Each structure stands twice: as C-alpha cells, then as structure tokens.
Amino acid sequence: MSAVQILSSSTSAVLQLPGGWFRNNAGWVSGRDGVLLVDTFATEERSRELLDAVAAVIPDGGSLRAVLTHAHGDHANGARQVAERGGEVLASPSAGAVVAAGPHLYPGVFECSTWGDVTPPESTTPVVEPLRLDLGGIEAHVLPVPGTAHTDGDLVVWVPDDGVLFTGDLLFDGVCPLAFSGSVTGWAAALDWLAGFGAATLVPGHGPVSAVEEGLIGRVQGYLRWLLEVADGPEELPELAALARDRHPGWLDPERHVVNLAVARAEVRGTPFDLVAAMGAALAEVGGPIRLDV
Template sequence: MSKAFASTGDLNAKTVSFTELAPGAYAYTAEGDPNTGVIVGDDGVMVIDAQATPRMAEDVIAKVRTVTDKPVKYVLLTHYHAVRVLGASGYGADHIIASRDTYDLIVERGQQDYESELGRFPRLFQAAETIPGLTWPTIVFDNRMTLFMGGKRVEIMQLGRGHTKGDTVVWLPDDKVLFSGDLVEYGATPYTGDAYLEDWPHTLDRLAELQPRALVPGRGDALTTPELCREAIRGTRDFLTSMYGSVKQAREQGADLRNAFARTREVLQPRFGQWVIFEHCLPFDVSRAYDEAGGIRDPRIWTAERDREMWEALQG
C-alpha cells in the first residue's frame, strides 16, 4: 500500500511562536512549518519569506502589529518555492526583493512549482483562492546588496548554491542575527529536490563563518544562542552529506533509483527519521541526489504529474 502522498495526510494545525532575537529582529515559527523573519527598522518593516497565501500573511501581520505599527516596506524572498512566496501580495509592501537567480527560476518554473507544491502541502495553502498569481520581484540584485532601514544595516547576500541556485540570506551584522531560509533547518528534514548537493556543504561553511548569535532557519525553532546556531548548521550538513553519500554510492554500485531510495532510507531513518517532514522529503531528496550523482547538474523541473509518478515509483 502506498503511503499518503507527500504531506497530504498532515492536517493538524500548528502552534505559532513569535520570538524576539534582538531589538527589531523577530522569528515567526510554527512547529516545523515554513518560518518567516521580521526586521523592524526606523521607518518600516521587512518580512523575510511571505508564507504561501495572502490569507496566511494576515497572521504574520497580526504578530507584527503586536510590536510595531510601522508599514511593511519590503518583502524579501530567500528563494522561489511557492510556500515561501505566494503570500507576498498580502503585505502591501513597497518592494519585493530577490536575487537574480531566484527571478530566473520564477520565469523558468514558477507556475509548475506552484501547482506542484499546492498538491504536496494542502494545509499550507489556506485560502489558496486569495493568491493573485505568481510573485514577481520589484528589486533584483546580483550577489549582494546593503539596505539601510534607518540606522539598521541589513546585508542581503548570496553565499552559494544549496537548497536552490537562488538562495539568499539576510544578515544583521550589528546584532549577529542570520535569516537563512531553507539553507539551514533545525529538527526538520532538508528538502533537496531543487538542490545543488555538491555545493550546499560549502555554502554552509560560509554561513558558519559569520558566527551568528541567533538564527531563523527555514523550518524549526528560532535559535537563540551561538551553540544552537552551530548545531543547526552542523545537523543540516550531516543530513546532506549522509543522504547524498548514500545515494552516490548506490548509483556507483549499479543500483536503480528505487533501490537507492530503499538503501538510503535504511541508512538515514535511525538518525533523522524523527525530523519533521522526513517521509515527505526523502523521495524528492533521493531523486535529486540520484540525478546529480549521475551528472545532471541542474535540477529538473518538478510538476504535479512528475511528483505523483515519482512517489508511486518509490513509495508504491
């Protein structure tokens, strides 16, 4: 019997936390659901990752209004995935910021990703009918930009490929607070279906060099000590290297994708099986790892149809 597809069986509501990490820096987290970061500057607010729908953005705004009445001026997209970006219109921001690589991914596969993720995460797309369409940046940057929100300096950087080719982090150097997007997870399984697995560990090394004091991961609790930040970066790297190493070895030994998946699941289950969305992510993770180990450098586009075909092939 097939397992329930992706996260279609996950229907339980999560408890939201809104945590202050430094003056004017907050984490909106929800027990392993996608996180949102908030920066309050002198004259406005930046929201980092927008949630999946404008309706879901309303809850983020409600939390923001508990600490400030300043307008949301910026929405920053750490990457292009639908659960992170399609709620952007709900904030009424002056600008939506993304890396050029993220913009290119929206052009190339934004609609397919929307349809794919809507099928995988129905609970995360509350009131999907409120989504007006794809989210398009109004400011696109190459590699790095600095934004001054009054006296608060915000560094927006691409430090390397990993979760996608467009990954962007937000760094508050004065407070040593890092918003990592899905480059770092904490107690949650990294999704690597659109990843660059050879690059990702090196990108994590560059994040570690910042020596963050606090960190908002893509999923999982807000991290409020340097020790927890190091633990999250190390745990993400351990999952990636273990998963990719297992798949690469299986492929080199002539295993087909289904066999590589079974072998890799057996290797990872004891250490990572309790992490959030482990069963959801692993088939997508192994599929991408199998491609990359076979020389397919750039991730293939996931469509709703490809999702189901892959799931049945590996989990059926």
Template sequence: MNASVENQAGLVEVRPGIHVWVQPDGSWWLNNAGAVTAGTTQLVVDTCATATRARHFLDALGAATGQTPKLAVNTHQHGDHTYGNSVLPATTVLIGQEQMREGLRTDPLIDGCPPFWSPVPDWGDVERRLPDITVTDALTVHVGDRRVELRHPGGPAHTTGDLVAWVPDARVLFTGDLVFAGLTPLVFMGSVTGALAVLDWLAAFEPEVLVPGHGPVLTGDDITRVLDEHRRYYHLVLRAGADGVERGLSPLDAARGVDLGEFADWADRERIVLNLHRYYVDHDGSDMDLIAAFMDAVAYNGGPLPTRV
C-alpha cells in the same frame, strides 16, 4: 484549515526591532518569516504559503511595531516563503535573487497544487507577485540606521537562488531554507554538495541568533548542533546516492535501503527520496523530473505527504 493549528503560530522579538514569525511544526508549507524594523522603515523577510497565514503574520507584525513594510525580501522561490507576497502592501518594494525571480515566475504550483499532499493546500486569494529588484551576489539594505546584508551563497544549495539576510549589529542571520531546525532538509531543487558546503559559509557569519526557514529559532550551542546535524545528514545522502548509483538502483529503491538512524524521527523523512533524485541528476547530468520525484516520495511515504497548512 485547522484554526487550532494556525493559532500555534506566533511573533517573537529576538532582538530589539527584529521579529520572527514561527509556524510550528515547520513541516511541509509551514515556514518561518520575519522582519527588521528601525525608524520609519521595515523590511519583511519572506511571507507565507497561504493568503490567510500571510495576513495573520502581517497583522501581528503591524500590531507589534506600528509599521507597514516598505521593503521585503524572499530568501528563495518556494511557495511557503513567497505565495503570500501579494498580501504585502502594493507599495512594498520586493527583492529577490535573480534565479529566485525566474523560478517563481514559472512556478506552476501557485496555480493549482497537485495531490502530492494531504490535505491539498488551498493558497487562498494569492497572486503571483515577483521581486521588483533582483540581486546577483549581494545587496545592502538600509533599514533606518540598521544595515541588512542580503547575500547569495555563490552556488546552488537549497535552490539556485538562495539569499540570507544578515543583520550584523544584532548578529541575527535569517537563513531561509539553508537550515531546517529539527526536521529533514530539502535540496531537490539545489545541490547536495552545495548545501553541505554552505554550512561552513553560514557558520562564518558567527551569528548569535539563527532564524531557520523551518523549525525553532536557534541561539548559542544549538546553532552549532543543528549545522552539524545537517552535515551528517548530507553525508548520509551522499553515501546513499553513491551506493545506489554503483548498484544500479533507482532513487526510490536507494532511499528504501537507507537506515536514517538519528534522522528517522525527523518530520518529512520522505525527503530522502527527493534529495537522492537531486544526487542522481547531478551525477549523470540529466534534468530533474519533479513529478517523478514527488511520485516516488509519495510511494516511499505510503500515501500523500501530510501537511497542516
């Protein structure tokens, strides 16, 4: 791993007792994580893709707060938010949505990453660590005298097992990958229409600080701006999918015909292929072929997908 790239990651206190670990540039496998600390209790929100990155996060958090996490929550199953779970203290109680737990239980990538990315990520000495407690719809966690509300959006969006962590007294919302700030959203394991619908649900919290799964922390008008960008992007995917189905195109050929317009400069633009695969399987009621979808994304990209993890 490139040390100079890793050193760009940093811990930001967005409200007293609420920290965010931001990993630029937020592209493949470079997620945000965070924590809520009050009294003698600390709740961690997500970990990181590799053991090294997860340890850097937890070391920085411990230095800033003097605490070790008693609780942790995963916002969804993907490895950039979960593979570092095993780096948490053994005594930390881990929480996740029911379908998130099952997704991580059967995730093959933790055992060996296929060469869809370059360089191929090395997770380090991580082990599959699953949630101890599962949530169906909602759970309130008490962190000292502070409430943290864990909510499922009610249907598939980024994945089928998404959770947000809402801190109402501070009006801070950790969205996981329901929001990507300034780079291409990914919904191939969820739903395009569900991801679009969830944006109104997120806005209804009226957060003052929104922590996306990837990209910079958002405040003020930037929250509305980024949610609106997501709406326009998902409408683009829906139009491209409908057009591709009508013309009998494959998801890859449909993607190649899309003018990404304002989204052309976003990182990970090849996700248009993965998102169209999701549109197609939802349209015809088939099962997602993840290998075929990633092979098409690599073909669209002209080679393996770049990562700096």
C-alpha cells in the same frame, strides 16, 4: 498558528512550528525608518496575519520591504500582499522568475483547500549583489548565497548588530531538508560559507530558532555529506531512505529522504535528476498526495 519570537529590540522571528510541509518561518527587522520582512507564508490568510503583525511595527511614514529567501511557495506565496500594502519585494533574479510564473501549487502532490488568492506580485526587485539596508538605527544585509544550494537563487538576511542570521531553507531543524530544486553538493559547500558569518542566533527556514553552538549547521551539513557518500552505492534508493530514517528518527517529513537521495545520486553519477520519479517514490511512502490542511 504562527508565533512571534522576539530576538532583540529590532529583530523578531515568526515561527510555524514544528515546521513541516509549507510551515516555514518568517521574521522581520525594524528600525526608525522602516521594516524588512523576511519571507511570507503559504496561504493568503496566514500571510495576511503575518503582514498585519508587521504593519504594527512599521513606524509612521516608514517603508516596507520584503525579501524572499527563495522561490518556494511556502516562503513566497504572500509576496503579492506585500506589494498591495505598498511594499517592495526583493528576490534573486532566478527566484523572481520562478515566482512570477506561479503560483506553484502542485495539485497532484499536495491537497490543500486553504491556499486562497496567492497570485504572484507583478514584479520583484532583483538582488544581484550584497545589499546593505539601513532601516534607521539598524542594518540588515541581504546576501546572495554562492552557487546553487537549496535552490539556484537563495538569499540570506544577516543582522550584524544582533548576531542573527535568517538562513531561509539552507537550514531545517527537526524537519527533513529538501533538495529537489537545488544541489546537494552545492548546499553542503554553502554551509561552510554560512558558518563563516559567526552568527550567534540562527533562524532556519523550518523549525525552532537555535543558538549557533547547538550545532545545527553541522547537523544539516553532515546529512548532506552522508547523502553524497551513500548515493553512488549499489543499494536501491528506498533501502537507503530507510537507513536515513533510522539515522534521523525525530525528523518530520521523512518521505523527503528518497527525493534527496535521488538528487545526490544524479549528482555523483552525472545523470539527469528525474523529479517526477522521485516525487512518485516519496508519495508511495505516504500513500498518496500530502494533505496540507491538517
């Protein structure tokens, strides 16, 4: 179940706690002239509920736009429903291309009987530079993340009047980050950029909303830097993954550590990242495909 957390008179987060696999956060910014939705959900039904909640805050005659912070299916699978309700879907060019080639359901990795119809939208509007959207009395800024971070096409949404930053999957709280389609080095650097916003409130891609002084940016950055530090050592990756579990005992989905370590090792050694082998190691830890219906 998702829950709406009101952050201001115009900005709300929609949380799927505690936020593990395919349980991401979304949110919206609403003004007199329209609403900007930030991300959708993984399944048809959950996205429909989200869009019903959004419909209730769209002013009469107002516009609906949605921004996909990146192409991963948990955030993007409901995009077609935005278009079906007359809305425009914004995404980075690379995320738009990935979404268009989907849906990506990875049947050997995940078991899920509740996807429903998650056919991608016919088109997305590419965001190639910072975009200031005047929603009527409130602005939302859609900003490309520099370089490759969580993916090679991440966007964040900044609401300066409210001090709220929707970070997409640049931040995870209480859930192991996941770097398989990005760059550990680039992600760690992008978090310096993220810290520069001076946001008061952070809406991570997964996990609870947090005040900036709770230190979430530093915790995720510290983890990414640790990955890079240890990745070039002599230890086997499962051995390092066990160390990572000990360092972060409260994080959900710890099978991701071995994947992240494989990404980091490829980066520091300049070797190709083998996604199939890395996911195989993660699935070996959990004993088979990851069930999403539970």
